[in-house]
Amino acid sequence: MVHPSILSPVTRHAPLSAAILGGLRDVEEIFANQLRSDLPAVNELAHHVERYRGKMLRPTLLLLSGMAARGSEDGAVLNKAHRTAAAVAEMIHMATLVHDDVLDEADTRRRGRTVNSLRGNETAVMLGDWLISNAFHLCSLIGDPAVNVLFGETTNTLCEGELLQLSRREDPSLDELTYMQIVRRKTAALVSSCCSIGARLSGASELVQDSLGKYGEFTGCAFQIQDDVLDLAGEEALVGKTLGRDLEKGKTTLPVIMLLRQATPWERSEVLSIIHNRDGAALLERLRLSGALDEAKATAIQLVESAKSALESIPHGVAKDLLCELADEVVRREA
Ligand code: FPP
């Protein structure tokens, strides 16, 4: 079921709305068909990860970029390849979430138990492997090797982002530049590929593919900053997943980088001791009082503005308008 908040702005444009909602239904079907196994034990796990499905941001962006690239308003430009690529993107995303929850030792995702908490790490690692394997099997059925290359480069980049992050755990001296490198790789790379692949499958020019790729990169970075803000300051009941994992796992994220950057040497040593003691409430109080939380949110908002500016070469129309509205939604969200 498609999360309403990500698509609510579409309702103003009925043909566009119908095209995306119809497209997403097909994506869900392609996804489910690909993951059907003759083994009940495997099917049960496949059903479990379907519960992880949320806003379907990545498939939505792929379909919408496919339309925006050609100034299409009714989805006539979308074909089976778009829908299959959108299912591939969602499957890659699911695989990364299943593995990410192992790394983060998270118990809850989308208000349900994580695979690692239900079945243990071995099953979760294997399930993530099965999902990524299925994603590339499905991708090869599109019959466009360039799409395989693009998704393959993206998963390489994504893993590199995670490895870089792991190498800098328990390191409060992490700077904003390195943080942005991590975010660009672990999150924005996939969002960016969704947008450029959507455009490519519509036969758009290199310029349009690149512009949409840039839009996706900026939007993806803003998305992850908001995710990191919510991990520190969100409400678990609203967000629907285990929060506070970044502090627990020694991940230094943008609000903390900004807090430490403006702190006096005395305040710095206090904050470091709060981090060392994993005192989430005290850290949140400092982040709020210092304005560091707002500063991080302001960075995300700036990135959204850059995302919209990247769309200059895209034909004007409702699909482009919606891309702008979705970028705004990414930083407004509380869940
Ligand atoms: C979310 O971070 C994590 C990612 C966006 C990427 C995770 C990628 C991997 C674990 C590599 C696995 C790769 C493959 C190809 C299977 P987060 O912990 O900040 O987000 P969260 O709050 O949603 O948990």
Ligand code: MG
């Ligand atoms: Mg996580």
